[in-house]
Amino acid sequence: MINWNNLDTVDSYQELSKVARVNLAEAMNGENGAERVKKYSVSMGEGLVYNYAAKQVDDNVLAALAKLAEETQLIEKFEALYNGEVVNTGEKRRVLHHMTRGQLGEAVVADDVDKRTFYVEQQKRIAELANKVHNGEITNAAGEKFTTVVQIGIGGSDLGPRAMYLALENWAKVNNTFKMEAKFISNVDPDDAAAVLNTIDVAHSLFVLVSKSGTTLETLTNESFVKDALKNAGLDASKHMIAVTSETSPLAKSDDYLAAFYMDDYIGGRFSSTSAVGGAVLSLAFGPEVFAQFLDGAAEEDKLAKNKDLLANPAMLDALIGVYERNVLGYQNTAVLPYSQALSRFPAHLQQLDMESNGKSVNRFGEPVNYQTGPVIFGEPGTNGQHSFYQLLHQGTDIVPLQFVGFKNNQMGRDVLIQDSTSQQKLCANVVAQIVAFACGKADEDRNKNFEGGRPSSIIIGNQLNPKTLGALLAHFENKVMFQGFVWNINSFDQEGVQLGKVLAKRVLAHETDGALKEYSDLLNI
Secondary structure (H helix, E strand, C coil): CCCCCCHHHCHHHHHHHHCCCCCHHHHCCHHHHHHHHHHCEEEEECCEEEECCCCCCCHHHHHHHHHHHHHCCHHHHHHHHHCCCCCECCCCECCCHHHHCCCCCCCCEECCEEHHHHHHHHHHHHHHHHHHHHHCCCCCCCCCCCCEEEEECCHHHCHHHHHHHHHHHHHHHHCCCCCCEEEEECCCCHHHHHHHHHHCCHHHEEEEEECCCCCCHHHHHHHHHHHHHHHHCCCCHHHCEEEEEECCCCCCCCCCCCCEEEECCCCCHHHCCCCHHHHHHHHHHHCHHHHHHHHHHHHHHHHHCCCCCHHHCHHHHHHHHHHHHHHHCCCCEEEEEEECHHHCCHHHHHHHHHHHHHCCCECCCCCECCCCCCCEEECCCCCHHHHCCHHHHHHCCCCCCEEEEEECCCCCCCCCEECCEEHHHHHHHHHHHHHHHHHHCECCCCHHHCECCCCCEEEEEECCCCHHHHHHHHHHHHHHHHHHHHHHCCCCCCCHHHHHHHHHHHHHHCCCCCHHHHHHHHHCCC
């Protein structure tokens, strides 16, 4: 039997709060630090390693975290989720994004269909369309191939797919799997759509409209913007557009689209990169085989997340260390710092994934919680961030836990030797230096140059960023967020916080305003 209890009522949490704190600066100095780097590391699959030596943990803390994982039944709750139980209590829905990349448990039948079969069928349909586009069976009115795909969507319909596309764009070019350039329109700001349309040839562009409900205001507004551009070019919009939506939406059976691919209510937008939401644009951009490799990497990490041994389950371990930092050590933020330009938009995706999922102040039953939940997530790729906000990270008044990501090899295979080292070596040298600098600090009589140290970080290390490692990386963070939500006893799978603004915006557009709403509307000439 699964028990859903608030964190502050859990005995092992009380024990965790009493465990002696680790002096990170001392622990990471000299040979002690060297031993920690060797010891505190776990495989993530696909050649990735999660190293947490520079976190404020030791064997005693880890033992307490293992008790917390057991008492809060994290593995049992994960099993309930992937076996189709209704764990999204707010919306009374199953949560099935794992099933888009593999079958972790028993068959799940919902809406009178086997859901794994349903998701695989959508992937097959997407692959068939992508192949027809690539080989010229589906063309524009002039019989010419489409060269550009443009995704129209917002939130999870944009952030994840955009981050994944950028992560693999250069890899695909080098490995001869680059099929079509992808662009993204998300913001209802007309400058967003106009800027994209100004950089493409609409006659050779295929547009992917993504809206589960088929009613998303920003997305439908941008669709109209695009349809207007197609009409002005003398083109039939229905021959240039496909839809990704639910089977019950008004877009599903519309003649306005070449084809419609389906998702369902069991996959939240921020968890949808491995569904048709990411599948259509990534399969068109890189080919269905590359998207399949991406899914394989995610599936491999999902399997690791089933492991009851905390020290062999990287996502659960990362999650619990994060809970320890948030609820015992009192850290409010987490910085995501990929030392890979290809992951330039990955922190933005994780920002939504984490903050929309775990930015909750009530538990699964709608009751207020008396402890901190999700942290603020932010980040930029290294080394750019070093010349931006690292000053605060090193010497600011707040300690911010850090999540580094680094790869031994670059994607494009091009480099240059300058001052006895390559660019890639310089990149890796910087991330190594930052980990130790944050942890150990540097004493100086000049307080302006003094570094206290004791600033915790972990790093995920891989050989190269490719479709499989990207899939594993994505699934790691999805599973981390899920486990943390279980510990905090919150529902990580709804997002009521985005709704109020939508309701008020409709009132403004209908001129049904008073008070401050009217005054601000007048200031902006609405």
